[in-house]
Amino acid sequence: MGEMEQMKKEADGLKTQIEAARKAVADTTMSAASAAVAPAPRVQLKTRRTLKGHLAKIYAMHWATDSRLMVSASQDGKLLIWDSHSGNKINAVPLKSSWVMTCSYAPSGNLVASGGLDNMCTVYNLKTPVVKTVKELDAHTGYLACCRFLSDSEILTASGDTTCALWDIESGKQKTVFLNHVGDCMCLSLSPDMNTFISGACDSLAKLWDVRDGTCKQTFQGHTSDVNAISFFHNGNTVITGSDDCTCKMFDLRADQEVISYQDAQLNAGVTSLALSVSGRLMFAGYDDFNCNIWDTLKGEKVGVLSGHDNRVSCTGVPPDGMCVCTGSWDSFLKIWN
């Protein structure tokens, strides 16, 4: 047998082995296991703030760790820094390229980053008298879909060139490149302990990576289209994904498989974004049909909806203190609900 045929035979054998091992531990489903749990209360949230200021579609938003400030990115070519409590704009950062797809607030509050069709991740210092560009991180050969700071010196990026990367901001160089996806990387989420992160891509897979050594530790299948949104649960053992296949799914890292799917026969719109409440019980998922649906993560049931936007909900975020949920839309507004 030629070497190629041998490799293929071994690969097929391993795939069968993995499937069998997953089946062997699938002694129940998440919804069956949660049957005895009291249902989550019907959640009715009101719009507390409508943040007006952007002049075009909003593509991304991210809360600062103080749960008060947040950054939003729009294809009007600006990043806006908001004080969510007062509704005031604190800062406006003009972007060199208006084709922005992502933004991120550093945990320290000192820096923000953005990127998009320019294939670069640009880092800005908010604490200088005038906002200054700290670095342009330029090495990806595809669009920048998502970025997340680990600290003021390191940032993770996910790119349309199918790779993710860990950068040293000061030198502007990639320290580690994460290679394994075969489709555009669309989203990433850092684990609570920051040792691993999870990525979602257009190859319909989610992958778990070791931040330091660059290895892909686990691969999660189940979606049938692009994975646009992903978030770690606060316990560090579970991950939720949202996809163009109109479903969200929960994958458990220790059971190495999908344990619940959040779907509805009447839902025909792709999922663009998602965020979890602090206990993880509620999941806010933004869809192409202008709504944000609220799901009970344990029971897999829809328990509410946030309607109010006049176009696609492109981003959602819950601040660390869990006091509200923010939705951002192509209608150019951000809304704060609780």
Place this chain on the structure above:
Amino acid sequence: MSNNNAVGSLAVAQKAVKQLRLEASVRRIKVSQAAMDLRNFCLQNATKDPLLMGVPSGDNPFRPPKSCTIF
């Protein structure tokens, strides 16, 4: 097919097999165990979840406190 292509494809296939071996070696726990841990986590943290419990207006930073009206 040139020799380089053949060597390239083989390298890709070898990498794929290596990755599958790594993923196959993951130690898996039972879904019932994972579900129980997750359930406990959610229930234990429920009281600290403002979106689940509701936020009293006095404590809501997005809502002005009820003002006193003096007639």
